Amino acid sequence: MTNKRHAPIEIDNEEFRKAGHKLIDTIADFLGTIQQKPVTTGETSKALQALLGMASLPADGTSPEHIIDKASALLLDHSLFNGHPKFFGYITSSPAPIGALADLLAAIVNPNVGAQVLSPMATQIELQTIQWLSEFIGVPSTYGGILVSGGNMANFTAFVTARTIKAPKKIKSGGIAEEDKLVVYCSKATHTWIEKAAVLFGLGSNAIHWVETSADNKMKVEALERMIQKDLQDGCRPIMVIGNAGDVSTGAVDDLQDLSAICKKYELWFHIDGAYGIPAAVLPELKDMFAGVDGADSIALDPHKWLYSPLEAGCTLVKDPNHLIETYSSHPVYYNFSSTVERTHNFYEYGFQNSRGFRALKVWMSLLQVGRNGYEQMIREDIELSKLMYALVDAHAELEAMTQSLSIATFRYVPANVKTIDNKEDYLNRLNESLLNELQQGGQVFLSNAVIGEKYCLRACIVNFRTSREDIEQVVQIIVAAGKKVHKALMEKPAINSQGA
């Protein structure tokens, strides 16, 4: 090593500029042509491994420009693109381009947003982002919170907080004992995070008391109250109720106001899982649907869903931010994070993580780029497109419309001659599952599935600012054409093609 160090990982300024410009040009070309690309290439893992090459770790390095070319080609020609206008799978949004630029900027400053002293401006931007998100969904700006990696983590962060506040105080030192009999309530429509949470955080899966849903996938409020009363009689300790603001399968929003009232009556923690749906609370026309949001003790929302942030960005909001500190704060001797000048805001005291990246920047920059009005427009249009999809499906002789709520429509393909087929429902389940596989591999459109009643359905969730009416019209035709093809194949060779029946 000479007096001046030149580390192998450093990139000289001019080289950085050149390589960076080239990468941005490549990305701009990609964005300009994304509509013409397949949604996915459907290649096998084996084929992808062959493309990667390189069996073992290289001993010596390669030039940045070369690596950027290689990585760009691998990713831009061999990925699934959720930014494609015909991607409607699961709940993964098209990423806001400004979010990608934000990630680049965030990475170069690299603030550690665990402590204010390590991230002075980033901490303030995250605080402002949290305040704006609260305003966005219509809760008072006194709510506080933290950005996390996604919906699961946002729900976990709230779940553990509810446990700390509502369980006997002794569990902070003694842990949970079986005789504590802690109980939480949620509907069958709740996302799988709840099962992970009950196992991970010591309550056990039996602590989840599942409440029945009505035909529209909403929790039955009277059933909830009956269960609470019975559990109290049986010596259990109910601690929280989880309401859905947009359930993951069908987009149903529970009666939040009623759930909030029950939680007040029985002194339970009221948590809303709004990972997908709660941004729609910004729409004045959906005010009634989301009434009661401000009764929540905590809320999970996912900017990487309906706010179009690139992965990953989730957010936990809590009515009393001190409850997060009570749950997560500790003060090791090796931290010098307080200040003699002012009260510091150290995010490591508000959640699971210690070192934390600057997720807030991409959310903050998107909110600034389009404002509340821009988001209202995009969310409203996504809902209109979903309704259009439902209407077109409903009008088509070979498609059966099932549900439509927020921006999720579910439906299935039903061939014209279905009446003549034995075990009709079994066959339709098999047919629609095969059809989904065919569509997911085909690359023209990407859908996912839902099971409604006992029926296997196709599911289109539109959290995609690139989708247009034309895409929806084309997708309906694509589904019917593929449906005919798969039906024909199944009728000809039922044994070979049957899967999961």
Ligand SMILES: *Cc1c(COP(=O)(O)O)cnc(C)c1O
């Ligand atoms: C997506 C989703 C989750 C999980 O969120 P991730 O970001 O995938 O961790 C939880 N609940 C609901 C309602 C969701 O839609």
